[in-house]
Amino acid sequence: MPALADQLHREATLPSDGTVTSEDGAVVLLRHGFQASEGPMGHPHQLRLGLLLAGGGNLYQRTSAGVLQAAWNPGQFNVVLPGDHGHYASPAVELLGMAIDTAQWRDAPGGFPDIPSLSLRLHRDPVIASVLQALWSSAQVDACVPGFLQYGAEVVVRRLAQLAGQPPARPRMPAPLPSxxxxxxxxxxxxxxxxxLDVAALADVLGMEPTTFSRALRAATGMPPYAYLTQRRMHWAQQALQGGLSVTEVAMGCGYANPSKFSAAFRRVVGVSPSVWSRQ
Structure with missing residues (x-):
């Protein structure tokens, strides 16, 4: 389990309803419950956002930025910024939360915004609530395409900057992978x-950090790593099917233990099923 997701699971005081982690491990979405608690808070490189689904009561957060003390009601979210160390006291809550490792996101378009005022109040925003719910719902039915969680997190970060009154940042275009x-x-x-194969393994081949690699690959090919990996495997699969191998043999050769999952990936990339491709 990626380090950020593992840390969040250790902190949850009630059983989690599940976790969704981005390919590079820099973004985690999870739904979980907390019993009423208090203690130290903050992390040098993590942005955390918690949308209250149920429960609530008086929330207290004291950091170097100031003090937040307010009634936390369902539909509102709090923000804990990178480096925002301090102390908290929270009521019992059920949250849909997002955590972003900003150390891995240092090459994100426009960089991370400077939004210190957002940690001093609770927020109710339909854009962020809708994005979090859409990401969670898509993950529950296995409908997340590669890169979906990273895109959602970028939308959340840009929306936070808007809520803080910042002008839109001009994205920095990453350099594409050379040929x-x-x-x-x-x-x-x-x-x-x-x-x-995962994103870290692909990035390591080129001696790159996963997030930088992902952006450079997208700039060169228009695809995130897992989509590119799948396309490359399906290219070999087409040749293998033409050579007379069975669907099961080709699926195993592409790293799919389940032929039906291979067939679904093949259809998504090629447009027809492996059996139809073989006949054609």
Whole structure:
């Protein structure tokens, strides 16, 4: 389990309803319950946002930015900013929360906004509530495409900047992967196509940090890492099916233990099922 998700699970005092983690581990979405509690708060590199679903009462947060003391009602969310160390006292709550590791997001378009005032009050915003609910609902029915959680987190961050009254930041365009590195990546995927590969493994091949790699790959190909990885595997699968291998053999060769999941991925990329492709 990625470090950020693991940390959040340890902090939850009631059983979690589940966790969704981005491919690079920098964004975690989870729904969980907290019993009434108090103690130290804050982390140097984490932005945390908690949308109250049920429960509530008086919330107290004291940090270097100031003091928040207010009645926390369902539909409102609080914000704990990176480096916002202090003390909190919270009522029993059920939250839909998002945590973002800003250390991994240092190359995010426009960078992270400076929004200190947001931690001093509770907020009710339909945009952020809708984004969090949409991300959670999509994850529950396995409808999240690669990069969906990162995109949602970027929307949340931009919306927080708007709520803080900041002008829109002009995105910094990441440099695309050069053709030499793209060929190196293709060779690695082809050679290890049957193995379980994640973003960190792909980035490590090129000696890059996962988030920087993801953005450079998207700039070069228009695709996030998992979409690119799947497309590359399906390219080999087309050739293997033409060569006479069965769907099950090709699925195993692409790293899919379940042929039906391979077929679904093949149809998503190629447009037809593997069996139809073989006949054609």
């Amino acid at each position: 030499r590195q793209l060929r190196q990546l293709q060779d690695f995927i082809d050679e290890h196509r049957s193995q379980s």
